Amino acid sequence: MAREQGQKMVAQNKKARHDFHIEDTFEAGLVLVGTEVKSLRAGRASLVDGFADIEGHEVWLHGVHIPEYTQGTWTNHSARRKRKLLLNRAEIDKIERRVNEKGLTIVPLALYFKDGRAKVEIALARGKKSFDKRHAIAERQAKRETEQAVGRRLKGHQD
Structure with a gap:
């Protein structure tokens, strides 16, 4: 084997x-x-x-x-x-x-x-600590939103 x-x-x-x-x-x-x-x-x-x-x-x-x-x-x-x-x-x-x-x-x-x-x-x-967890979630959400905005901008969509 x-x-x-x-x-x-x-x-x-x-x-x-x-x-x-x-x-x-x-x-x-x-x-x-x-x-x-x-x-x-x-x-x-x-x-x-x-x-x-x-x-x-x-x-x-x-x-x-x-x-x-x-x-x-x-x-x-x-x-x-x-x-x-x-x-x-x-x-x-x-x-x-x-x-x-x-x-x-x-x-x-x-x-x-x-x-x-x-x-x-x-x-x-x-x-x-609980505030660290909230901070990490907020950072992740902000990063996701900026990536989506950049993607929309590259596709030619106006916000």
Whole structure:
């Protein structure tokens, strides 16, 4: 059987980009059991309530929902168990140092397969305040309106 090539997206956490200022991102491997991999290959997962934590110089992913595999038997996994992330020691030390000193949190942004291996993109993030969210929405709306005005101008329409 040929080895998988490329990247296959399983799940994204769009809410994280809305609720947090993303400061730095890392790609980490995941320690999974067989039925979790089969469930992910079926394209089923949710990162919405997920976060990562450092316990004893290891990074653990909490709250990520990977549903039970439908054809699984008694060997099936629990849907919201904590999963170990695979990172280099230097990356773990860097993340731990920044989380402790600056008050950042670790949130998962995406879950995908890269060359046949399950990966998760995690980010060091700082929570946004509600006025920051409103400001970001207003900026996005203003940018959209200017692009529409430029497009109308190029087509020859007068406003």
